[in-house]
Amino acid sequence: MAEAVEDLLEPGHHRFGSMDLDEVYALLDWVASLGVARPSRDLLSPSVPSARRIIRFTDKWMRESRNQLSGYDASEGALFVLFILTLAMHPDTPTFCSVDNFDLAMHPRLARAVTRQFCRLVVEAGRGQQFILTTHNPLVLDGLNLRDERIRLFAVERNRSGATELFRVEPSDAMLIAMEKGTPLSSLWVMGRLGGVPDIF
Numbered sequence: 001m002a003e004a005v006e007d008l009l010e011p012g013h014h015r016f017g018s019m020d021l022d023e024v025y026a027l028l029d030w031v032a033s034l035g036v037a038r039p040s041r042d043l044l045s046p047s048v049p050s051a052r053r054i055i056r057f058t059d060k061w062m063r064e065s066r067n068q069l070s071g072y073d074a075s076e077g078a079l080f081v082l083f084i085l086t087l088a089m090h091p092d093t094p095t096f097c098s099v100d101n102f103d104l105a106m107h108p109r110l111a112r113a114v115t116r117q118f119c120r121l122v123v124e125a126g127r128g129q130q131f132i133l134t135t136h137n138p139l140v141l142d143g144l145n146l147r148d149e150r151i152r153l154f155a156v157e158r159n160r161s162g163a164t165e166l167f168r169v170e171p172s173d174a175m176l177i178a179m180e181k182g183t184p185l186s187s188l189w190v191m192g193r194l195g196g197v198p199d200i201f
Contacts (some may be wrong), residue, residue: 001055001079005085006036017089018121024085026069027113028078032060032067039070057072081114087131088121098132108139115143119151138186146171146185153185155196168195174178 008017055071087093092124103111105121153169
């Protein structure tokens, strides 16, 4: 992943792909700077195997003498944020791909913000790519703009015979009115109004 991040990172122009680096730092609010470098023993223990390049974070809250972290030390959530953003913008990303539980280890509100950014980046790129992202986190749904036909929500559930069924959740007038009145998509899902909720509660 370090090489793919490096392809998009332009610190001199304060850019990460089509994003301003400040947008990335807004998602990773503990990061003062981001870079890619060769592994060095000041960051990695000799017992840790490493790739040719590593992601290097500068933590803005730690003491200056100890604020350099490698991707091995950063949280999984931070790495998933970089992975999802890189997937949305890298020119070598396949035209069709899926990520199961893409919001793994992310705070629910961070997952919502990453979803919003991911959708924006993919739609603005206009490369005709298709992505399938799965989640069990209701707040992710609030990052989706279902008024945009290019962004779609599907629910998965089992029928009475135990077979798995997938169906599109299309934004009905009632759903859009509920959202306009302040009921977020996440709440509609938890209430069982979108499907894809097990009937055990």
